[in-house]
Amino acid sequence: MTFTAPPRTAAWRHLDARDGFEVAYFRSSDDGLLIEGCTTAVEEGQTWIVGYSIELDASWTTRSTRITGRSASGTRHTVLEADGAGHWRVDGAPAPHLDGCLDVDLESSAMTNAFPAHRMGLRVGDRSAAPAAYVRATDLAVERLEQDYVRVADEGPRQRYDYSAQVFDFACRLVYDESGLVLDYPEIAVRVA
Template sequence: MTFAPPPETAAWRHLDSRAGFEVAYFRPLGDGHRVEGCTTAVEEGLTWIVDYAIDVDAGWITRRAEITGRSAARSRHTILESDGEGRWRVDGVPAPHIDGCFDVDLESSAMTNTFPVHRMRLTVDAGSEAPAAYVRALDLVVERLEQHYVRVPDEGPVRRAIAGLRPDGSCQRYHYESPSADFACRLVFDASGLVLDYPEIAVRAR
């Protein structure tokens, strides 16, 4: 199962829990990709900005993530590095609590759900655990987030109309669960493996 190459850029509008926008740019990096992006938001009366540059290898395993967060109270910066075998360093210090993870997942981003679906390349009805190095939006604290993906049949309409994007049967759908966050939903991805519809979180704008 293969995906189309990522577009040069994509964008998402936040939903429900916060107001804001995310824009990402995809660049070739050796056999892999660099994704550079920015998310701005208002959440519970607070404004924040998260900038990121994330490098993935040919198998879409995250190898490096440089993240900067800004709010009225402070600015923060952190760097995550992986050896590609599931061992991590955060700001140069070993981080055994996220060992065994292969993806970075940003609380601020809908884009980062791209990484596990590309990496796992699940067939219909197949599922897999996908624990991630999860970076909080306001303080950039790095946690372990347990996640599970099951690919479901590629049928049914996208829940929201998305300007400029017309699902044509190339969409993929996944049942997503995060037991630690007590959250589950149905994720819809386009032919490039980018989220189109993330219920309660974000919807593609471009």
């Protein structure tokens, strides 16, 4: 089962790990998709805002990401550029520690977990590694995040994936809607619109 086109907008309430809200807007372009959004949250007593603009190619591979973050320590900006073949530049400088990553994963966002599910096109029972350029919420530091997805049996029109990120000792079952956006991200967020 393939995903339908994303809606014009979607929103998530962040729970447990942080208290906050995310809104994203989706717009098709000639060669892919432009996603613009913002997350605001309180986490461990710190407030932060992260705004993003992400360009994906037709295969849902990340091509560029512009991020602005604001916290009590000030405002930061970061730009990631990717060639679509796993090579990245961060703020104009080569980033070999990200070699092989095809997705950006924003710590502040539940929406960015849609990228691997769309891009990989796994069948039920298939497993795939999906390393990502992981951008921290408070300081916009960019790290490599090793993560795995296993597609499990669908629940009606909803696709489900067992997700894990060993560095965080975290695993959960992600549930996606017909358009491939996360509905339920246990301990992180739930879709509200």
